[in-house]
Amino acid sequence: xxxxxxxxxxxxxxxxxxxxxxPAGLARTIEAEVxxxxxxYNFHDPASWLNRVINTRQTSEVELDMxxxxxxxxxxxxxxxxxxxxxxTVGTLAALRLxxxxxxxxxxxxxxxxxxxxxxWQLSDxxxxxxxxxxxxxxxxxxxxxxxxxxxxxxxxxxxxxxIVNFGGDLRVxxxxxxxxxxxxxxxxxxxxxxVLFGLTLYDxxxxxxxxxxxxxxxxGASRSHIQPTQGDTLPGWLQASVIAADTLTAGLLATALLVxxxxxxxxxxxxxxxxxxxxxxxxxxxx
Numbered sequence: 001x002x003x004x005x006x007x008x009x010x011x012x013x014x015x016x017x018x019x020x021x022x023p024a025g026l027a028r029t030i031e032a033e034v035x036x037x038x039x040x041y042n043f044h045d046p047a048s049w050l051n052r053v054i055n056t057r058q059t060s061e062v063e064l065d066m067x068x069x070x071x072x073x074x075x076x077x078x079x080x081x082x083x084x085x086x087x088x089t090v091g092t093l094a095a096l097r098l099x100x101x102x103x104x105x106x107x108x109x110x111x112x113x114x115x116x117x118x119x120x121w122q123l124s125d126x127x128x129x130x131x132x133x134x135x136x137x138x139x140x141x142x143x144x145x146x147x148x149x150x151x152x153x154x155x156x157x158x159x160x161x162x163x164i165v166n167f168g169g170d171l172r173v174x175x176x177x178x179x180x181x182x183x184x185x186x187x188x189x190x191x192x193x194x195x196v197l198f199g200l201t202l203y204d205x206x207x208x209x210x211x212x213x214x215x216x217x218x219x220x221g222a223s224r225s226h227i228q229p230t231q232g233d234t235l236p237g238w239l240q241a242s243v244i245a246a247d248t249l250t251a252g253l254l255a256t257a258l259l260v261x262x263x264x265x266x267x268x269x270x271x272x273x274x275x276x277x278x279x280x281x282x283x284x285x286x287x288x
Contacts, residue, residue, distance in 0.1 A: 019162075043091055072123055085260040116135070162178075187199065
């Protein structure tokens with residue numbers, strides 16, 4: 001069976017498709033769809049649909065298209081389950097990105113509390129309600145993972161027998177590779193990213209990892225993890241979280257949530273491995 005590999009860069013991350021039995025042109029079709037999603041939901045592009053329609057809205061209500069409504073309903077369900085540990089209103093904190101003084105940052109963060117969290121946005125069918133004018137949605141922790149799931153759907157619809165869709169380490173496998181009955185994925189060492197710390201075996205599943213080492217931002221005059229809580233300012237002591245789920249959006253959202261708030265359980269059919277400061281591994285979930 002012919003194997004098609006296709007690599008490109010989108011959403012600031014390397015993307016790779018490995019497809020077994022893909023028809024000609026499919027990889028380019030998938031790439032085009034990923035770039036459409038990138039352009040539409042880019043928080044950092046003032047011209048994106050997300051910023052034009054939602055983040056610079058003139059009223060407190062926005063009528064969504066079906067695609068966005070489906071994604072946000074899923075995000076709402078999972079965010080509620082993890083008690084707001086994953087919060088798309090974190091985009092509100094962009095208003096403080098130029099604040100260097102720690103005390104001014106703390107005061108600004110406190111002043112924006114009402115504009116963040118689950119109470120700052122409501123969703124009914126296709127109607128999005130944002131009562132606070134300062135609320136901004138950042139779907140950076142959602143759309144890349146959604147794009148992986150969309151890519152897998154397109155591949156399956158085209159009759160691809162098996163494959164891996166990997167966008168910057170957030171990935172999903174489907175089918176059975178020709179030389180094995182499963183896919184084995186290596187997870188990087190957060191202290192030495194060029195090294196593999198452990199491996200996970202996947203069967204028609206998704207995997208996403210999140211870590212404080214991946215990216216740093218200067219906020220309030222201090223270097224901070226790119227993963228920031230909107231409620232409070234403390235984080236649990238995990239370096240990295242890797243989550244297995246049925247879809248990549250779920251895996252990615254939960255991986256981020258685990259780094260914001262300690263969770264004692266996971267939704268059914270999900271499992272996680274948490275990496276502590278001393279690099280010890282802590283499994284979580286019934287299938288871990």
